[in-house]
Each structure stands twice: as C-alpha cells, then as structure tokens.
Amino acid sequence: MTPVRTLGLPQHSPAVDPGALPARVTIWEVGARDGLQNESTVVGVDVKQEFLRRLAAAGLTVLEATSFVSPRWVPQLADAAELLAALPRLPGVRYPVLVPNERGLDRAVEAGVADIAIFASATESFARRNLNRSMDEQFAMFEPVVRRAREAGLRVRGYLSMCFGDPWEGPADPASVTAAGRRLLDLGCEQLSLGDTIGVATPGQVETLLRSFGTAGVPTAQLAVHFHDTYGQALSNTYTALRAGVSTVDSAAGGLGGCPFAGSATGNLATEDLVWMLDGLGIEHGVDLDALVRTSVWMAERLGRPSASRVVTALGGDS
Template identity: 65%
Template structure:
C-alpha cells in the first residue's frame, strides 16, 4: 500500500501553500491535564524538524483563563530558535504584549470575533471593545517592529447567534488589516462551513478591499467538511491555512467545536494536488503520534489512523 499520495494537480491552484501550525497553542489549550513545559518545547522542535516554518508557540493569556498556557514565557524562552522559522504567540491585551516582548516574541497574533455573542462569551467584551483592544496591541506591536496576525472567530456560524452574514466577518477582517495586521485568519470555529459558503465569505472579503494574499483560513472538522473547505479556499486563491498536528484542539468556549483540521491530513491533500509545502509527511506523522503518546490517547487525524504507528518511533 502506498504511504504517500500520488500527485495529480488541478488547474488554477497555487504551486505552494504555507501551513501555519497551531498545535502547540490552539491544540493544547483545551487539554485538561497540564502538559509539561519540556514536552511543549519538544513538540515545537519536532514540528520544526518536520519542515513547519510558522509554528504558533503559545499564548500570553492570563493563567486564570487558560491554566495550560501559564508557562508561556518559559516555553518561548526555552525554544532553540532557527533562522527562517517563525514562532508567533497569541496575546489578548497590552499586558499580554508586554509579557510576550519580555520573553523575546518577534511575532504576535490578536484575536477578535465576528459576532457579539462570542465576543461576550470568549472575550468578556463587546465586538467593538474587542477590536479597540486589538487596535492598541497592534499599534504597540508595530511600533516595536513585531509582525502581527489577526484572528477572526465565528466567521461562518455562531452557536448562540446561528447564521453569520458573510459581510460581517469581511468587515472585521478589513478593520484588522486597516489597523496593521499583515494577515488575517478567518476561523470556522464550530466547523459549519461548506465550500460555497467559503467562496461567499472570501468574495465579501475582496469586496472590502482586502486581497486574499492577506487572508488565511482556519477550519474545524466538526461535520467532516474541513478539507473540502480548504479546496474551496485554494480555488479562490488563498495560500495560507491553519492546522494542528494530530488534529489536536478545539475551542473551549464554543459549544460542539471539535478538533482543528489535522496538519498531516492537510499536507496529504496538498501533496496529492502537487502543491509544495516544505513539510516532511513522515516526520510530521511521527511527531503527531509522539504527541498523542504524551497525551495518552490516539490522535484523531485520519492520516494517522490510516497509516498506523510508524516503526522506530
């Protein structure tokens, strides 16, 4: 049995895609048992050896909000950093930015919602207040020479509000770009998007004057649609996608939100389309299985399930 996909391209797709790895932050933040700092650092270094070049390392959120990430400074300062690899961190406010800068952060991400209900549930603020908070962080980060990414959650549906009009996340994305975010990641936080919906949101984003070279997509696989949605994004012209090694994670504040799209599942499809990623699928598979061992349960990734446990792990 073949262990790697046989490449067959489709017209109109990009030659190369950037994979933005979120496993060490978004993947681990919902874990109830605290993962050792040394294990988190080893996870990030293994992901780097597998060829990932954008690895979100941690979040400088209050430990009372997310106890799993209380060791953010220790993780970031403990990393052996290498040229050409980015280690962005999520920061919720100016205090988080101060802590991140003190720990040596070179790139940050800010987080807002496309809906009022989720902003109140997750950020304890209104949507406008969340954007104003993000604006202060983006301004100070830019002044310090840090790159900034923006996250917009609930772009395709909200568990409290239901349907979300495509113009709403598009407007929030445009505000983040105007503030100074280099890229904006549009999140399907509860996994309800379908390919036509993806095209509709991206069309709305373009109508707001935001080029898709500034847009990334972040899909959850709640209803098994994540890879179909990636293909829709590729067809529209998006070239950056978020994923989590082993399919780790979900949103602790969103009802029914299952795990992120697994990085190896994403890479398998991209390589099958003849799209370069720079990722070694075998090393990535080994990393995901290793991390699953640390957590004491199988990885939910389809590729891990199909290929099984690598020999000599």
Template identity: 75%
Template sequence: MTARELGLPARVPGGELPERVRVWEVGARDGLQNEQSVVDVGVKLEFLDRLADAGLSTLEATSFVHPKWVPQLADAEELLARLSRRDGVRYPVLVPNERGLDRALAAGVQHIAIFGSATETFAQRNLNRTLDGQFAMFEPVVSRARAEGLDVRGYVSMCFGDPWEGPVDAAQVISVGKRLVDMGCSQLSLGDTIGVATPGQVEALLAGFVDAGVDLDALAVHFHDTYGQALSNTLAALRAGVSTVDSSAGGLGGCPYAESATGNLATEDLVWMLDGLGVEHGVDLDKLADTSAWMAQRLGRPSPSRVVRALRG
C-alpha cells in the first residue's frame, strides 16, 4: 500500500514551525558505516541515485576516514568517481583531518563535514585528542577548505549525554559549537549520539546557542532513537526555529555506544510527521519507502523505520 492510497496523514499545522525543512540525508554514510558486511559500491551508487530520485537534495555520500577505522567506506574515491551527480543535489563527505581533505579536494568535493566532540572522553576515544586538542586538528582543515571555496559543516557529538560522563552541560556544548562556527563552519549539526535527549533539553540547548549569538539558521539537529525520542526531539527543535534535520533512509545506522540503540531517525518517519504538520520538504514518500525497502533486502533484514514497515509490510 502506498501513502497516496492511504490518504494519510491529515495535514494539520502544529503551531509555529518553519515553512520548509531541509532533510540532510545521512543514510549512505552514517547509515552504512557500521555495517559488518561490506556493501558493494554499485549498491551504494544505486542507493544514492534512488534517494536523489525521491527528491532528497542533500545526500551525505561517504567519508574520507582512514579505511582501517571504517572499512565499509574504503571505496570513497571509487564511489565519488562513479557518482552521477544531479543538478541541485549536494553530496557532502566527512573529512577527519588534512589527509582526508587532500583526498576530498582530489575527488572534486564541494561540501565537507568535520566531526567533533562535546566531551573530553569521547574526544579522546574517538579522535585521539583532548577536548581542546581537537581544534588544533580541525583548524587547518577548515581554513584550507574555505580557502578552496568549500562549504564546511561541523558535527558536534555527545551534545546531550555521554556514556562515560553522563549528562553533558549545555554550556560546554555551546563553547565547542561556537569555536567551530568562529573557525569557519557554516552550520553545526548537534548530535544526540546515544539517543538520551528529551524535548526540554533540546529547547534549552538551542536557546543557549541563540543567547550566545549563533543564528538558528546555522544549527541542525541529529537525533538517535534509542529511547524512542527522536521525533519528539525533532519537533521541539522545529518549534524552536531549526529548519535542517539529519535523518537516515529506513533508519539505517546504529549507535555503538549504547545498548539497544536503534540508530538514526528514519527519514520516512520524519517525512510522515512533516507532511502531517504541513511543512514542505520536497521528498516523495512512496519513492523513499521503496528505496528503503530495496536497501533492507540487500542488507538482509527489515527496515527499522515504522513508516516503511507500515507502507511496505
């Protein structure tokens, strides 16, 4: 059954919301990077093509992290060389350091992202840097990228809770985020890496960024659904004025830092909610659900997305 056949959801505006939301699709990178079995590059390319055909205009394509650390994305150069780029679609890639930037520039990338931490422990475990030391790694990447005319996004992980440190002080998150903005990042993606945030936390953190002089247009949100809060947290962010939301087609991607983590917010679940709220997004839900069902077959397991399951069984 299709969404069109169901005739749902009913469109009922839900208060002060953005007129349009940019869906930042991370399925091809964040969604696939933890898969144990290597996904063929041809499947990845078809996945990206199908996502573009469904109307998604920002597709995070891959990462230039060293293949030793993320074997699934060792084919980054080949994927980008074979990628059929579409007009009006952005294909950002994750770049961890200057060597990664060299690879991105050689591949003709126009949009990159760096990945930082809001906590000391995660910075040391994931980046092998201290909380302050990570900025010494990022600064030459951002400055060189901007000099080359590239757009730079900054991911900030562990914004709401850390499995080793517990709840994270909003002031610390804002300090890290401000340093990335001042360094030259055009947008921050605030990540609930282990999925523990609740709407009140989201509202408070966003208000703190505004008080610190960061424009809401420069903020995006990235929620995991570990405790079933991803949609409610997203709605809180939208009502606060955020208009860019990260999500993953079919809910692909797990969180290796928390037991029972169910991964990223599913793009279909996000689109269903946006449709019900009357918020524009440009995504064809039926094509997207078909794409996620197709990918689930190739991965050999059902899609975690509730909307995909409802529409495709």
C-alpha cells in the first residue's frame, strides 16, 4: 500500500513563536525495540532488519535496535546478536541497544555497539517488579555497567520509568523522580529519558516535573521524554516538553508498543503523529513522512493488524 495525501495539504507553517520552541528535534525511534518487545507473535530477524532499514531510509537517525536482556524475560528479542550482526551500519545512523546488567553489556560490546541504554525505575514498586531490585539496589547494579561502558567509549542513556505515576503507588512525587534521575546522571549517563510508562501524564504534570529537574540543576539538553498514549495525552505532553526546551523525543513508528501494566495502553507516541505536529510547528526533524507511513503500513501488514497511528490511518489507506 502506498500512502495517499487525500486532502492535498500543503506544507504546514509555524503556528507559534519559533523562539519558544527548539529549532530541531531529535526523534529517538524505539519501534524496533520497545515497540516489538511486547508482541506475542515472534517477529523474524529478517523482518526486524528490513524494518530498521526502512526506518533509516525514511530519515530517522537514532534507531533503538534491540535489547540484550535475558531471552526468558523478552523472548521477542532473543535474536539481538543475530540482528546486529546482519544490520548494515549506515553513516550518520545510531543503533542503541538496551542492557540490563554487566552480562548484557558484555554481549553488547561483543556485538560492536556504540550506544547503550539502561533502564531504572522512579518507584520502589516497579523497581522490584521489573528488576527484582530495590531502588538503591538498582543503582548499585547499574554503576559498574555505566562505568565500564564509558571506559570503553560507549555513549550511555538512562531510562527512568514510572515518572508520572505507577499502578501500585499512584501519582509520582516530582521530587522523588528528580532525585532518581539525578542518580542516573551522576552515574555517568549522558542523557535521561523520562518515561510515562503507563500513559497517565498530563501537560501540567510534565511542566511540574521538568521545572523540578531545572531547579535541581539538570540542563534541559540532557533530558528526553517518552510518552505512552493510554489517555490520548502523548502529543499534548510532548508539546509541553518542547515548550520547556526538550529537544529529544522518543516515539515508535506506527504507535507500536504498550505496557503490560496498563491493559488499555495503545502504545508509544506514534512517530508519524509526532512528525505531523513538528511539521505544523515548523520544527526540523529530517524525516520523510510519506516513507515513514509506508514503513508503518508495511509493518502493520506483517503484524496482521492496523497501525495505531492516526496519521498512518489518514495517509496510509489503500491506493
């Protein structure tokens, strides 16, 4: 299927004062990792490789490819080493991988990666359920991972989950989230991605949390945002973060993904929906929307269900 611009819309023009927004946004595409990891049907390594190739051809330059977690935890990503071995390294394209511990780091180094990410929790309950560690124990586990990765010349990103609320503890305390995020940065993470893991955040909460990090001396340039769209707030939350100066946004092509702790979650912010909004704001991003829509239509066909992205639905119909 080829996407059709049914309304023949022209290029959008900036709707707000561009001085209040970043001139360019880096899209951290997580569809191949965070998007596919919850799929019950195993996606073949050849499909994953082609998915990443198409995403890169559409202009995305940061493609989180896979994770070196235990295959028992995430069977979908058991082919991580095979995928990376078959993946051509394209100039200007980064392929970060997620690692949970030192063993995962060893496997990532063996695979020749240049970027890793670790994933911590902002709440005690999720730390114990997701990592089988207390809050303090998770940081102790990550310390040698980050240290060794930096010594090896790798870039390290820190994910912080449940930044706006979790199913067991309710709404998150901004001060506690900020303290947890500072610990990841103090370990040596170059960037911190603030995750709305179950999709409950609202723009007011986003403003409050970003203000808390600023008060704690964390530059906005070190922060990224990662929103799920459970309550339809992902785009408005992203816009709020952009107005606060955030210029790295996580998203998944076609809105792939979800959270096993929020049954109604529709997945990550769809990259196509993000690109449409960025176009309307006059913010550069480097992505070919038509090529991206074709990619998500292609992947949706392989998964056997329609894309969750509103933009893909609007532009990717039959032709």
